[in-house]
Each structure stands twice: as C-alpha cells, then as structure tokens.
Amino acid sequence: MSANEQEQSTRVEFDSYEDAVERLEQIIDRLDSGQAGLRETLALCREGRELVTYCAGELDAVGAGLKELKLDELAEKLADETR
Amino acid sequence: MGEALEPDRLGGDSIAASEPEVPRGPDLPGPFAVGRYARKLQEEMRRRARVLLIGEVTGVGRSKVQAYFELRDGEGAVPCAIWLDDLEKAGLPDGALRDGAEVVIAGGPDYYPGGGQASPSFSFRATHVRLAGEGDLLARLEALRKQLGVEGLFELQKQLRRPRLPKTIGVVTAESGAARRDLLAGLERRGWRGTVVWAFAPVQDRHAAPAISAAIQELAAQPRVEAIVVTRGGGSLADLWAFCDETLCRTVAMLRVPVISAVGHERDSTLIDDVAAVACSTPTHAAEAAVPLDCGVARIDLERSLAALCRAAEGSVRGRTPHLVALARGPARALRRERLSLNQKTREIRAASERGVTERLGFQRRLATVVLERARLRALGAEMQRRRAALHRAAVALRAHEPERTLERGYALVEDSEGEPVTDTAAAAAAERVRLRFADGKVEATIGVEQPADADLGEQDRR
Numbered sequence: 001m002s003a004n005e006q007e008q009s010t011r012v013e014f015d016s017y018e019d020a021v022e023r024l025e026q027i028i029d030r031l032d033s034g035q036a037g038l039r040e041t042l043a044l045c046r047e048g049r050e051l052v053t054y055c056a057g058e059l060d061a062v063g064a065g066l067k068e069l070k071l072d073e074l075a076e077k078l079a080d081e082t083r
Numbered sequence: 084m085g086e087a088l089e090p091d092r093l094g095g096d097s098i099a100a101s102e103p104e105v106p107r108g109p110d111l112p113g114p115f116a117v118g119r120y121a122r123k124l125q126e127e128m129r130r131r132a133r134v135l136l137i138g139e140v141t142g143v144g145r146s147k148v149q150a151y152f153e154l155r156d157g158e159g160a161v162p163c164a165i166w167l168d169d170l171e172k173a174g175l176p177d178g179a180l181r182d183g184a185e186v187v188i189a190g191g192p193d194y195y196p197g198g199g200q201a202s203p204s205f206s207f208r209a210t211h212v213r214l215a216g217e218g219d220l221l222a223r224l225e226a227l228r229k230q231l232g233v234e235g236l237f238e239l240q241k242q243l244r245r246p247r248l249p250k251t252i253g254v255v256t257a258e259s260g261a262a263r264r265d266l267l268a269g270l271e272r273r274g275w276r277g278t279v280v281w282a283f284a285p286v287q288d289r290h291a292a293p294a295i296s297a298a299i300q301e302l303a304a305q306p307r308v309e310a311i312v313v314t315r316g317g318g319s320l321a322d323l324w325a326f327c328d329e330t331l332c333r334t335v336a337m338l339r340v341p342v343i344s345a346v347g348h349e350r351d352s353t354l355i356d357d358v359a360a361v362a363c364s365t366p367t368h369a370a371e372a373a374v375p376l377d378c379g380v381a382r383i384d385l386e387r388s389l390a391a392l393c394r395a396a397e398g399s400v401r402g403r404t405p406h407l408v409a410l411a412r413g414p415a416r417a418l419r420r421e422r423l424s425l426n427q428k429t430r431e432i433r434a435a436s437e438r439g440v441t442e443r444l445g446f447q448r449r450l451a452t453v454v455l456e457r458a459r460l461r462a463l464g465a466e467m468q469r470r471r472a473a474l475h476r477a478a479v480a481l482r483a484h485e486p487e488r489t490l491e492r493g494y495a496l497v498e499d500s501e502g503e504p505v506t507d508t509a510a511a512a513a514a515e516r517v518r519l520r521f522a523d524g525k526v527e528a529t530i531g532v533e534q535p536a537d538a539d540l541g542e543q544d545r546r
Binding site for chain 2: 025028067
C-alpha cells in the first residue's frame with residue numbers, strides 16, 4: 001500500500017453526525033472482531049479518533065446554550081455573515 | 084353552473100321571439116334590452132337546484148334587511164346573503180356568524196338585477212344557516228384526506244432524511260401559549276442547546292392557515308433550518324381546522340425540509356399530521372422527534388467509543404510486542420543454528436573417515452570368519468546346518484521389527500536427554516533439546532517452536 005493510498009483509505013468522509021457514528025460503530029466492530037492486522041488496526045484507530053473528534057464537535061455545537069432567534073433575526077444574521 | 088350562463092341558453096327562444104332580430108357584428112341573437120336580460124338571468128339562477136354548502140365565513144356585513152358574507156375554502160368562494168328574518172330563525176348564538184366561523188348553509192344561487200340606482204349583484208341566497216358540526220368537518224376532512232392520500236402526498240415527507248442531531252430547528256407556533264414552552268422544555272431535556280428559530284403565526288382563525296403556510300415556507304427557505312416543528316395546543320376540530328387546510332397541507336407535503344407536527348392532543352388528528360414527516364401527540368414528543376439523538380446519552384456513547392479505540396490501539400501493539408521481540412532475535416538464532424549444524428557435519432565427516440579404516444579391517448575379519456565357519460559347518464554335519472539356518476531365519480524376522488532396522492531405511496528416532504522417545508510435538512516443544520538417532524549414530528538437535536505468529540505481520544516481515 002503506497003502512502004497515498006493509505007491516506008485515501010483513512011481520510012474521513014461523512015457529512016452528518018449519524019454517518020460518523022455509523023462508521024465509528026463499524027470500526028469498533030472490526031476492531032472487536034480481532035481480525036484486523038496491525039496496520040489496519042492503527043489506521044482504524046486513527047480514523048476512529050477523527051470521527052470521535054468530529055462527533056464531539058457536533059455535540060458541543062448544540063451544547064453551548066439554547067439560542068432563540070426570530071425568523072427575521074436569522075435572516076439578518078445570515079446577511080451579516082455573508083457580508 | 085357554467086352551462087346556465089351561456090348566452091345561447093340565457094338569450095333563449097322566449098326572448099328572441101319577442102324582439103326583432105338585428106344582425107350586427109358577430110352573428111348572434113339580440114340585441115336585447117339589458118333589464119329584461121337581467122331578470123331572465125335571475126329566473127335562470129333561481130331555477131337552479133338548492134344545495135347545502137360548507138365553508139368558512141369571511142367579510143360579514145349587514146344591511147337593514149339582510150346579512151351578507153363570503154363563504155370560502157382553499158379552492159374558491161361564493162358571495163352569500165341571508166334575510167335577517169331567516170338568520171334569526173336559524174337561532175345561532177350571538178355573534179356566531181363571524182369571520183372564521185365554519186358554517187353549513189342551505190340555499191341556491193340568485194341574481195339581483197339591480198334597479199335605477201342599485202347595482203346588480205350575484206349571490207348565493209341562503210335560507211338556512213348552522214355552524215358546521217364535528218360531523219360536517221370530519222366528512223370534509225375525510226374527503227380531503229382521501230384525495231391527498233390518492234395523490235401520494237402522505238409519503239413525500241416520510242421519505243425525507245431527518246438529521247439525528249440538527250443544529251437549527253424552525254418552529255411555527257403561537258407566540259404565547261403552552262406549546263412553545265413545552266417544546267423548549269422538551270429540547271432542553273434532550274440535552275440539546277442548539278438554535279431555535281421562531282416563526283410565530285396565528286394558529287386559529289381564518290388567517291391562520293395562510294400565515295402558517297407562509298411561515299413554514301420561509302423557514303424552509305433558510306438553509307440552516309434542518310427540521311421544522313409545527314405545534315399548537317388542543318382544541319375542537321373547528322379550532323384546529325387551520326391545520327386541515329388543503330393549501331397548507333399541500334405546501335407541507337412538497338417541502339424538502341422534514342416537518343414535525345404536534346397539533347392538538349393525542350385524539351386529535353388533523354390533516355397536517357398525515358402529510359408531515361412525523362406526527363406527534365404533544366410538543367414534548369415533537370422535541371424528541373426533532374432531535375432524535377439524546378445528546379446526554381450520545382456523549383456517554385462517544386466516550387465509550389473512544390475508550391474502545393484506545394484499547395484496540397494499545398492492545399494491538401502490546402499483543403504483538405513479544406512476537407516482534409522474537410522476530411528481532413531471529414537472525415542471531417538462525418546463525419547459531421547454522422553454526423551448530425556445521426560443527427555437527429564436521430564431526431560426522433571425521434567420524435566417517437575413521438569408520439572407513441575400521442570397516443575395512445572388519446570386512447577382512449568377517450571374510451575370515453565366513454571361511455572358518457564353512458569349514459566348521461562341514462564338520463558338524465547336515466542336521467546342525469538345518470538348525471542354524473532356521474535360527475538365522477528367526478533372527479532375520481526378529482530384526483525386521485527392531486527400530487534399528489527402520490532406521491536403516493532412512494528414518495530417525497527422536498529421543499530426549501534421558502533417551503526416552505519423543506513421539507509428539509508437545510513433547511518435542513517441552514524437551515527443547517533432543518537427540519536424533521539415525522542408523523549410523525546420534526545427532527543433537529534443538530526444537531525451534533514456531534510461535535502462533537500474527538499471519539499479517541509475518542507476511543509484512545517477509546516483504
């Protein structure tokens with residue numbers, strides 16, 4: 001396996017919390033099976049850590065404090081951000 | 084109704100017969116005096132079948148003799164009028180004929196031809212009016228439900244993917260009310276502290292359905308809004324009627340953002356419940372449907388996953404360390420084994436050359452013995468010779484069973500340091516050092532036990 005291929009196989013690709021958790025569960029199942037070789041185990045652990053970091057970030061994003069906006073306030077906020 | 088308004092029929096034979104025909108412009112009958120035409124129109128209208136209509140009252144007004152209003156629903160409206168006498172006879176509660184009231188009226192179309200000063204007008208002349216009951220509304224709801232169901236509008240929202248952890252939720256509800264409070268409490272109980280975008284709307288009157296529709300569409304247009312909750316407290320079916328509005332429900336069905344409805348109480352079933360992605364019985368349930376993930380539980384799960392990962396990573400290294408160490412020792416051990424084998428061969432060669440001398444002496448000695456033996460046998464006679472031959476055969480047969488005989492065929496016997504035979508791998512592994520007994524002598528040997536190595540690593544090692 002070339003370094004490039006390895007990078008591709010371990011690149012974390014997901015776009016939602018549920019995708020990330022699903023992949024994480026697959027990884028842990030694979031590790032628990034004891035069938036993964038050393039190289040695969042380490043790659044899976046690295047990917048798993050990235051997934052955990054991502055998921056924790058997502059949870060933190062909805063953990064800071066409940067924000068209430070009115071619709072026009074949201075629209076204003078978005079306009080400010082794109083400015 | 085359309086056919087009755089066609090000029091052909093309205094300007095029919097009776098009128099045409101009494102008026103001179105002056106063809107001008109397009110080839111049509113007439114011209115007729117408009118007043119007579121208007122009265123004829125009135126007759127035509129009044130001849131139409133009397134029916135019951137159901138709809139929502141809007142724009143109520145009164146003159147000295149009659150009340151007028153529009154009766155409408157999502158698809159259209161009819162201007163209506165009722166004589167005050169008839170209205171009184173209907174016995175409605177005070178102020179019941181108001182904007183937003185859902186009523187059933189009986190009557191038929193009428194046309195007021197106007198007069199010298201008065202404007203002409205069309206209206207549906209109601210003779211009876213009553214507030215729509217649950218039964219009327221339910222019948223209408225069922226018809227609508229059937230229609231929308233046939234069109235497949237109940238399935239669209241259900242096919243949408245609902246994020247388990249949305250960051251922003253849109254909510255359509257009344258600005259004041261328990262539903263708003265309950266929803267917030269439900270979200271907080273979920274451990275969810277994201278962003279709620281409120282789109283307040285009236286939830287009960289004739290403005291409600293269009294306002295709710297507009298609010299939902301505006302929320303859905305915000306890219307950050309990942310789910311929309313529509314909620315209000317319980318009430319009669321008439322109170323909740325806005326949530327059965329056909330236009331509103333069609334709007335919800337076509338949205339690309341999942342809508343979670345929580346309208347009324349458990350027993351109330353509005354049409355929006357059918358088209359929504361999820362229908363909930365209370366605002367608290369709606370909060371759980373909007374954020375399917377219990378954030379508190381998710382945090383614990385995540386910590387557990389991280390621990391499992393750490394364990395796997397450490398375990399995979401720790402489990403392989405002894406094997407790696409063994410492999411690292413490999414080359415030295417191979418060298419030692421080679422050196423040992425080399426020494427052994429040297430000794431064997433030396434022994435063989437010595438044996439060569441000894442064997443030649445032995446051969447001469449055996450030759451001499453055979454010659455002497457023959458001489459002796461000849462002396463002993465035939466009987467003795469027969470006995471000797473039988474003994475010899477027995478000896479040969481016996482030898483065939485001796486291990487040495489087997490060794491001569493190229494096999495080797497494995498013995499431990501005590502000289503006991505080693506007959507299986509376990510014993511061999513236990514003994515570590517053994518002797519291999521060949522036909523021509525013994526050789527020391529070391530058992531190299533193949534560890535149950537990791538196949539994957541083994542391969543990599545070879546690469």
